[in-house]
Amino acid sequence: MFDDFFIRALVAGLGVAFVTGPLGCFVVWRRLSYFGDTLAHSALLGVTLAYSFELNIAFSVFIISSLIALILIQLQKRTNLPGDALLGLLAHSSLAVGLVVIGFLTFIRFDIMGLLFGDILAVTVDDLLIIWIGGALILLVLKLIWKPLFASTVNYELAEAEGLNPDRAKAIFTILMAAIIAISIKMVGLLLITGMLIIPAAMARNISDSPQKMVIYSIIGGLLSVIIGLFSSLEFNTSSGPSIIAASLFLFILSLLNIKQSIKLKN
Amino acid sequence: MSSNNNLLVKLNNAGYQHNDKWLVKGVSLRVEKGKIVTLIGPNGSGKSTTAKIALGIYKKIDGEVEKYTNKVGYVPQKISIDWTLPLRVRDFMLLTENLKDEAINEALSLTGVIHLKDKNLGNLSGGEFQRVLLARAISKKPDLLVLDEPVQGVDFTGEIALYELIKKISDELNCGILLISHDLHTVMSATDHVVCLNGHVCCSGSPIDVAKNNEYKALFGEQASQILSRYEHKHDHVHTNDGEIKKN
Numbered sequence: 001m002f003d004d005f006f007i008r009a010l011v012a013g014l015g016v017a018f019v020t021g022p023l024g025c026f027v028v029w030r031r032l033s034y035f036g037d038t039l040a041h042s043a044l045l046g047v048t049l050a051y052s053f054e055l056n057i058a059f060s061v062f063i064i065s066s067l068i069a070l071i072l073i074q075l076q077k078r079t080n081l082p083g084d085a086l087l088g089l090l091a092h093s094s095l096a097v098g099l100v101v102i103g104f105l106t107f108i109r110f111d112i113m114g115l116l117f118g119d120i121l122a123v124t125v126d127d128l129l130i131i132w133i134g135g136a137l138i139l140l141v142l143k144l145i146w147k148p149l150f151a152s153t154v155n156y157e158l159a160e161a162e163g164l165n166p167d168r169a170k171a172i173f174t175i176l177m178a179a180i181i182a183i184s185i186k187m188v189g190l191l192l193i194t195g196m197l198i199i200p201a202a203m204a205r206n207i208s209d210s211p212q213k214m215v216i217y218s219i220i221g222g223l224l225s226v227i228i229g230l231f232s233s234l235e236f237n238t239s240s241g242p243s244i245i246a247a248s249l250f251l252f253i254l255s256l257l258n259i260k261q262s263i264k265l266k267n
Numbered sequence: 268m269s270s271n272n273n274l275l276v277k278l279n280n281a282g283y284q285h286n287d288k289w290l291v292k293g294v295s296l297r298v299e300k301g302k303i304v305t306l307i308g309p310n311g312s313g314k315s316t317t318a319k320i321a322l323g324i325y326k327k328i329d330g331e332v333e334k335y336t337n338k339v340g341y342v343p344q345k346i347s348i349d350w351t352l353p354l355r356v357r358d359f360m361l362l363t364e365n366l367k368d369e370a371i372n373e374a375l376s377l378t379g380v381i382h383l384k385d386k387n388l389g390n391l392s393g394g395e396f397q398r399v400l401l402a403r404a405i406s407k408k409p410d411l412l413v414l415d416e417p418v419q420g421v422d423f424t425g426e427i428a429l430y431e432l433i434k435k436i437s438d439e440l441n442c443g444i445l446l447i448s449h450d451l452h453t454v455m456s457a458t459d460h461v462v463c464l465n466g467h468v469c470c471s472g473s474p475i476d477v478a479k480n481n482e483y484k485a486l487f488g489e490q491a492s493q494i495l496s497r498y499e500h501k502h503d504h505v506h507t508n509d510g511e512i513k514k515n
Contacts, residue, residue: 029352151362154352161322161341161413162363208353209387 006234008128009120009187013226013244015131016184016196019138021219023180024201025211026173027194029153034084035072036194038091039181042068043190044098046182047115051108052101058130058182065178068094073174118189118241120233127186134183138176145169150211189241199248200225206255221251273300274335275411275443276321281330283316290316292329293467296460298411298443303434305446305454308464309486314447315344317464318413321445336411340404342397344415344447354388356380356399364407374406375399377432379425393420401429405436412436412444426450430457451487 027036046061053060068090075086102110114122142149145168151159152166159166181193188196200221201214208214229244236243275298282292291313298304298321306314319325320332322341348354360371375381378398383391391399401417414433418426430450434457437444448454454461455474462471463483470480477483 029349031351147363154348154354154359154362155343155346157319157322157324157343158341158346159363160324161319161343162339162407163337164363205351205353210353210355210358212358214353 005121005123006230008123008125009240010226010230012123012128012131012187013120013230013240014223015128015135016180016187017200017222017226018219019135019180020184020196021200021204021222022139022142022215023176024197024199024222025204025215025218026149026153027177027197028201028205032177033194033198034087034091035069036177036181036197038072038087038094039065039068039178040185040190040193041091042094042098043181043185043193044115045094045101046098047185047190048098048101048105051105051110056130057185058127058134061185062178062182064094065181066175069174069178113239114189115185116189116191116241117239118185118187118192118244120187120230120240122186131183131187134179138179138183141172142176145172149173187240188244189239192241192245195245195248196222196225199245199252203248203252203255206252207258221248224251273443274333275299276335276445277331277333278317278321279331279333281317281320281328281332283320283325283328289466291320291464291466294320294330294462294464295468296462296471298445300410300443301437301441302459303437303444303446303457304460304462305448305458306462306464307448307451307454307487308469312464313466314464315415317462318415318445318447322413336409338407338410340407340409340412342400342404342412342414342417344419346400348388350389352388355384356386356388356391357384359388359399360403360406362403366406370406370408374402377405378402378429394422394425397421398425398429401432405440408440408442410442412442414444415447416449417446418448418450427453433457 027033042065043061046064047057049055049064050057050060072086072090075081076083079086102112111119148159148164148166148169151164152169156166184193184196201218203221204214204217208217225244225248228250229247230240232238232247233240233243277297278294281294283290294317296304306317308314316325320328321334322339323332323334356375357371360366360374372381375384378401380395380398380402383395383399388396397418397420401414404412404414417433418429421429430453433444433446436442446454446458458474460471461474461477463469463477463486465486469482469486470477
């Protein structure tokens with residue numbers, strides 16, 4: 001069944017969408033889209049490391065992304081630079097260092113486009129296992145920290161005062177972000193992972209009135225984007241990542257119609 | 268002693284500084300079950316800071332804070348809800364505790380906002396939102412309630428009703444309440460213990476003691492002192508009775 005590369009890509013993409021749905025909602029709620037971008041950019045460094053030392057790509061991306069997140073937290077504490085400047089600094093310097101390292105790895109032929117924009121041909125059965133097992137773990141942990149994470153997203157002091165330990169939840173969430181980037185890099189590519197997190201969640205925001213609904217619609221939006229995107233990628237011979245993201249943009253535009261209608265109803 | 272079993276939170280010479288400036292210093296107070304402790308003081312005197320020290324929100328503090336319960340309900344002075352969150356009143360009620368629907372309905376009815384249950388939080392008026400905040404804090408039947416100006420923006424009749432409700436909750440749930448309020452009339456009628464802050468504890472004691480205190484008079488003016496003692500006088504027999512029963 002998984003002999004066909006397209007089936008493999010589809011199963012992998014759907015697995016990714018299940019996880020990016022809920023995580024993406026938190027990225028939107030907590031205004032973390034640039035943080036996601038930064039982790040994703042640093043993933044290139046992780047990939048080069050994987051090739052250099054013959055490590056598993058998802059594993060080494062996870063390690064590097066977590067490391068960058070840690071460095072960011074330290075920099076935030078120790079410098080007076082604003083958060084977005086620090087994010088930009090880390091994102092572009094880690095991307096640059098990654099590209100420089102690739103320059104040195106002349107003995108390996110690199111498919112840079114595949115790394116940046118995703119490559120469905122590259123998805124192996126091993127990748128499927130990583131995506132589905134890793135994804136299930138991410139969702140399980142997210143469910144466990146949901147209450148403190150959500151409460152502190154609404155109001156940090158309320159969560160802290162009523163004994164929910166929001167700092168721990170935030171730290172765990174950072175690790176989950178690194179993990180989702182690690183498992184989805186082959187599918188969507190490192191330049192577009194944040195789009196996969198944000199766009200379905202943004203679409204869901206337009207059509208939901210409660211957090212639970214937003215999560216569910218975000219998952220559905222991600223699944224539809226993967227299906228539409230991959231079929232059109234096959235049809236038009238385009239890269240998988242951009243096709244999926246373009247499909248999600250299409251769904252987002254559709255969701256805007258819903259806003260227009262509800263505004264009209266109010267008037 | 269038996270009073271020690273009733274202790275919910277205790278501050279011992281506690282203080283907090285931010286950017287090398289002391290927001291509040293040397294505060295000692297204790298909140299016990301069934302008692303209402305009120306913090307009063309001018310703007311910037313460290314009332315909210317003291318509440319946050321008691322709640323454990325500020326961690327790098329001077330002195331000691333001992334908290335004997337984790338069942339806490341908190342109504343912060345300022346809270347801004349982001350409209351990126353699609354949040355209805357009923358979702359907000361479940362923020363820190365998994366409650367049954369009956370418990371949610373009961374709390375929302377008590378503060379008079381049951382009709383807003385399915386409304387989006389962002390569409391509420393200031394007073395409505397304040398009532399929802401109070402409902403959320405009491406719905407989990409906490410041991411300790413920390414109320415930082417809980418009736419700000421609430422209409423006049425509502426204000427009185429909510430203060431009565433707070434008093435009733437303290438009696439029914441036997442929970443301790445740390446209250447911050449600007450309304451001296453109300454403060455004095457319901458409070459067991461008043462702590463008057465001005466960057467440090469300027470004076471503390473029963474309402475009537477504080478009213479007589481010269482530092483209090485200097486801080487709030489002679490008129491405030493009269494309000495307070497007049498109020499105390501008006502309800503003299505009620506309070507004296509209460510006190511005497513306990514003393515005997």
